[in-house]
Amino acid sequence: MEGTVALLKTSPVRVSDNVDDSTVYFHHLFWTFSPCVEAFRHCKPLISIDGTHLYGKYGGTLLLVIAQDGNSNILPIAFSLVEGENAESWSFFLTNLRQHVTPQQGILVISDRHNGIKAALENSNSGWLPPHAYLAFCIRHVAANFALSFKGTDVKRLLVNAAYVKTEAEFHYWFDIMRTENPAMCDWANKIEYDKWTQHQDGGRRFGHMTTNISECVNSVMKGTQNLPGTALVKSTYGWLAELFVIRGQTTEAQLASGVKFCQSFMKAMKRNLKDSRCFTVTLFDRHQSEYTVAETTPTGSFSLGTYQVSLQDRTCDFGYFQALHHPCCHAIACCAQSRLDWSIYVDEVYTMQKVFRMYQMGFVPPMPGGTLATL
Structure with a gap:
């Protein structure tokens, strides 16, 4: 198909100290x-990356990157077949x-804390350094590492609660509880930059996504292909995506x-x-209708500030x-x-049906019969 990118990297054969060209x-x-x-181009400006082990004769690892549309549908956008998760393969x-695939500025990458991923993204020539792109950690993986150092049924919950809340006041509420339980918990968490694991300091880049669950969902869907040889694996992703684009394109067009x-x-x-918007008393503070205070007449949740400042201009x-x-x-x-x-x-435009429809406007073409791909 025109526009397909397939890049093969080979390694030389070595016999003793000699290379067989x-x-x-x-x-x-x-x-x-x-x-x-x-x-x-029409997805949320974030990606989730992960790897899944392959089985069968050849083994190896499938690396994949997943995006999400405004309707919470996941979409695989790129793949890589490598020998394993290491710095070299993640860099490739x-x-x-x-x-x-993702040359856009300001993209957020959500991943686990794998050293190979971190090294690849932090390479000065990678194009993934801020402000061109940003890295955030999956809070489920962070919490799992946290639980290795601190035992107890609720310790992970405290860290996860601190990560998920969207205001600084709520964050400090849960952080203070952690400090009361064990000050070493806060010391551990403070070793990771807040913008990489908390939502209140992520700059709005996460769109609410705190884990790599969207990429792990695809791993479960692809279980039937994990024992295929390379060429069959590539063909299966083509066929699966072609069907996906048809179904979602038809659905969004009808809507x-x-x-x-x-x-x-x-x-x-x-x-x-x-x-919930009916539960407030609103006061306007400027003639341009942009700055307000909103006072609760009925609390909207377990953690309430009572009065909120809202800027429609700054959103x-x-x-x-x-x-x-x-x-x-x-x-x-x-x-x-x-x-x-x-x-x-x-x-945000990403939540409109028009934006989602644009995602699936371009379809796949039927594969050529009798393809000549060599078996990988």
Whole structure:
């Protein structure tokens, strides 16, 4: 298919101290398809990366990168077949990923704390350093490492709660509980930069994603292909993605035709926000209808500040959800109602059905019969 990228890296055959130039071994393979590259332009600006072990005659590891559309659908966008998870293989994968699939600025990479991934991303020539791209850790992996040092049924929960909350006040609430339990817990957590594991300091880059679960979901889907040889594995990803693009393209086209403006998963979240927005007293502080305070008449959760500052112009709220999830929280919706503004203009474009439809507009073509790919 035109636009497909398939890069094969070989290694020389060594006999004692000599190199046999007439023969090479398969070493690494990277591949992606043009519809996946095009689709990522319309996804959330983040990726999840992970590896899964292959079985059968050849073994090895499949590295993959997963994106997500505004309707919470996951989409694999690139793959690599390597001998294992190490610095060299991750560098090969991530360098080609950056060059051929994800050249956009400001992308967030969510991964576990594998040293090979960290080394590859922090290479000065990788293109993955801030402000071009940012690294965040999967909190489930961080919590698992945390539990190796601190025993107890609830210690992981304390760290996870501190990571998930969206305001600094809530973070310090849980951090203080950790300090009361054992000051060494806080010392351990402070060794990791806050922007890599907490949501309140992620700059809104996570869109609420705290784990690598979206890539591990694909691992479970691909279990039936993990014992295939290389060529069959590549072909299976092509066929699986071709079917996926057809199904999602047809679904989103039908929803657009029926007049649906926003994604279904997004509207589920907004229904709760619209309901809670009735529980506030709103005060406008400028004639441009951008700065407000919102006072609760009924608490909206277990942790309440009572009064929140909202800036529609900056799309921020003390509640933290507005900037973290990139759509209006209940307080921002209350401000819009007070000033008779349409709350939908403050929703990130990624949550619109039009944006999701663009992801799947480009389809795959039927494979050529009698292909000539050599068996890898």
